[in-house]
Amino acid sequence: MLIPTGVVESEVRRTPWVSICLLVLLVGLYLTGVHGGVSAKQMHDFRQELAHTVDFWLEHPWLEAPEGLADMIGGQLFAKLSDGIEEGRKEAERRGAVPLPSVAARQQEELDALFGRAERLLAQRADRGLSYTPSRPEAKALVAHMFLHGGFWHLFGNVLFLFVTAPFLEDVYGRFLFGALYLLGGAFAAAAHGLFTLYPDVPLLGASGALAAVMGAFLIRLGRSHIRFLFVPILFLPMFRFSFALPAFVVLPLWFGEQVLSARLAPDAPVAWWAHIGGFAFGMAVAIGLKIFRVEERWINPAIEGSIGWSQDPGLLKASDARSAGAFATARNSARAVLAKDPGNVDAWRSLLDTEVASGRRAEGAAAATRLLERYAATRESELAVALVREVQEPLADVLPARFFLAAASVLERAGDWAAAWAELEALVVRVPGDPASVRAALKMADFARRDGSDDEALDLLAWAKSHPACETGFREAATRAEEEILQRAPALASSGRSIPVRRFAAYGEPRTFPAHVPA
DSSP: OEEEEEESSOOOSSOOHHHHHHHHHHHHHHHTTOOOOOOHHHHHHHHHHHHHHHHHHHHSTTSOOOTTHHHHHOHHHHHHHHHHHHHHHHHHHHHTOOOOHHHHHHHHHHHHHHHHHHHHHHHOOSSTTOSBOTTSOOHHHHHHGGGOOSSHHHHHHHHHHHHHHHHHHHHHHOHHHHHHHHHHHHHHHHHHHHHHOSOTTSOBOOSHHHHHHHHHHHHHHSTTSEEEEEEOOSSSOTTOOEEEEEEHHHHHHHHHHHHHHHHHHOTTSSSOHHHHHHHHHHHHHHHHHHHHTTHIIIIIHHHHHHHHTOOOOHHHHHHHHHHHTTOHHHHHHHHHHHHHHOTTOHHHHHHHHHHHHHTTOHHHHHHHHHHHHHHHHHTTOHHHHHHHHHHHHHHHGGGOOHHHHHHHHHHHHHTTOHHHHHHHHHHHHHHOTTSTHHHHHHHHHHHHHHHTTOHHHHHHHHHHHHTSTTOOHHHHHHHHHHHHHHHHHOGGGGGSOOOSSOSOOOSSSSOOOOOOOOOO
């Protein structure tokens, strides 16, 4: 057994909500009991009863056709049958074989009873009138039938093909166009089935016609994609299984050819071959039309990129290719060219950071990481900012500038991780105690300690900051006010002398003695 499991090239630009909704709807309707249709056994029994009805009528041509028989077998077949019945009636009249009216009435009742059994077999389904019957087309059934399934394996097969093809076609065509393709493709598939089916009164249901349209469009638009398969030999060597991938331009034409061959060799099979053929052809035609008129390039892509707020600059693509090839100078220059046009481009800063780290220019990489982190903070990209802080700690820790630690503490505090924010501020003060940025770090740590109830440590930090040579008047005044607020709340702390460098700062982590100030 071959089971399609996915597509190798499985990236999409945004969540495929239409495909997800289709999946939920198909499975949900089946689980709630809205399914049914005609099973293989029902189809066999129905055909037997219908054949008995027709045979009995041919044997008794003087009888009237049961009401509804023309709809059940189709107008064209009924017309041919009527011609034969008319000849049989004339022959019976010529030979005097027409029975008495009382006998003919009993025979008519038997004929109607045979036809009634065939009708009841078709009525035994749980589709709630939503299946599409070609002999009695209804608008609601034309749409609803493509969301129903007759059994678990029928549903399972269609869900697999939906999973393999739909999200990726939705990504390139957009949600509206993809949804329209599914609905119109399903309707076209039903119409094709209605034209060629031998049993127009048998209801049609299932998503396979609509999915055939999706597959046809997938062949034209994404034919070079590789579809993964799992081979499971159920009957022989069940433990031996393996997976492989084939291009869509190989797999899908083979599937389509199988449908065409089956329609010719097994037209009586309980499978809507012509729905598959019509849907696939419709999808191909739509995709070819979209390609000819460049609909995707002119309207769909700009709309999608506008909605997600992202469009890759060609210079960044060049930078990525050059970095992969080891041409770091070219990659660096390409990223800088983008930044010259757009200094706030986070993708360009990310590209430059990756290039500098890959080329071993750690100081330049630290500078790029700082600018990138500040852009993340400005745009409130908290998750990306936190991830960046953790990413660069090990490879660039000893060359990161003071600005990086301040920005890192800010984003970590915003994310609710006070302990990590404290660690960034402490690292700044310990590594570059003479830098003016360490004053701001110490004041922020004092604020953390106050909010944590560690007033003694807060006073130590405030004293250290006030005595710093780079402590400006505004910072010193703010520190003094904070000291006064603490001492009003805890006057006993005022009697303890505080020497510089201060003895400990342990609100988050191990107790630590800060180094003395060293002018920057």
